[in-house]
Amino acid sequence: MKQRILCVSLIAAVLLMISCNQSNQLKSEVTNTNSKLAEKIENPTNKVILASEIKWEKLNPARGDQSPKAGTIWGDRNDTIPTGFLAKFVDGFSSPPHIHNVTYRAVVIKGKIHNDDPKAVNMWMGSGSFWTQPKGESHITAAKGEENIALVEIDKGPYLVKPVDKSFDSGELPINIDASNVVWLDHKKSNWIATESNATISFLWDDGNSKGIFVKLPKDFKGTLSTDGSVLHSVIIEGNLQYILPQNKETKKLNPGSSFHATDKAIHTISEVTSDVLMYIRTNGSIRIKKSLKQF
Numbered sequence: 001m002k003q004r005i006l007c008v009s010l011i012a013a014v015l016l017m018i019s020c021n022q023s024n025q026l027k028s029e030v031t032n033t034n035s036k037l038a039e040k041i042e043n044p045t046n047k048v049i050l051a052s053e054i055k056w057e058k059l060n061p062a063r064g065d066q067s068p069k070a071g072t073i074w075g076d077r078n079d080t081i082p083t084g085f086l087a088k089f090v091d092g093f094s095s096p097p098h099i100h101n102v103t104y105r106a107v108v109i110k111g112k113i114h115n116d117d118p119k120a121v122n123m124w125m126g127s128g129s130f131w132t133q134p135k136g137e138s139h140i141t142a143a144k145g146e147e148n149i150a151l152v153e154i155d156k157g158p159y160l161v162k163p164v165d166k167s168f169d170s171g172e173l174p175i176n177i178d179a180s181n182v183v184w185l186d187h188k189k190s191n192w193i194a195t196e197s198n199a200t201i202s203f204l205w206d207d208g209n210s211k212g213i214f215v216k217l218p219k220d221f222k223g224t225l226s227t228d229g230s231v232l233h234s235v236i237i238e239g240n241l242q243y244i245l246p247q248n249k250e251t252k253k254l255n256p257g258s259s260f261h262a263t264d265k266a267i268h269t270i271s272e273v274t275s276d277v278l279m280y281i282r283t284n285g286s287i288r289i290k291k292s293l294k295q296f
Helices: 006-020 023-037 061-066
Strands: 047-049 056-058 069-074 083-089 104-116 130-133 140-154 175-177 200-206 211-217 223-227 232-238 239-245 252-254 259-262 266-273 278-282 287-291
Touching: 023 200, 023 259, 056 061, 069 232, 069 259, 104 232, 211 287
Parallel strands: none
Antiparallel strands: 047 259, 056 069, 069 083, 083 140, 104 130, 104 140, 130 175, 200 211, 211 278, 223 266, 223 287, 232 259, 232 278, 239 252, 239 266
16 A cells, blocks of 8 residues: 655655756746746737636536536546646545546645545645645545535546556555645745745646646735746635736636636736735746736
């Protein structure tokens, strides 16, 4: 039985963080990002999806009314494309042992979630915790709390649930990182953050093509997140912010489960952060977080 050891998980996360923060590489990336984003963006691709707009359906229809619910944010978990969706569990939910045909990553948004080997002692992860579930590995998922929601993402679908007799060893190791053990970098450690922004960042994974990161913005932050990738998905995990769409200057209020996106280089303008915000970002490019002194 593969036991998920927190300290090993933390070491793995730190190693990923270090690999993403090679100083010379970062300086080059930031210089290129800044020069590209200094250009005027003629046809912005910015898009917002509010949590209230999520359409819920059964995650595993075979379980009927006992199935958790799922709401797609990007992609299609029934297709072969990268996908991100919200998973919602009722209080006291506990799945039977099972496997998945694909590896997934997940972040707790609300409630408490346990995801581990069937015989493992419960390790409840709260909001802001991150875990991975390797394909083929037997595990259970449980939840407790009035409302239990997690962001789940896959690199390739379809996302299927299969019985444990179909288990196989993919060679991957699971990672569970409690929110209290996430390693944060400020502007002194990452050139992706402007000095005056007071933001922090944590690199969670990087497969060479795309990467997943946490970003924290302090209360009363007003500024921009500039991105230069062709893929940008950002999901609010904690807190509330106001986001201005560049196409029509409309202000959208984003709460946990809401998200903003872009399919080309973009400037994401945040006019107000009413409480400390934690967001998860998936991108294939670089970002730059900058505080603005002007009023939007």
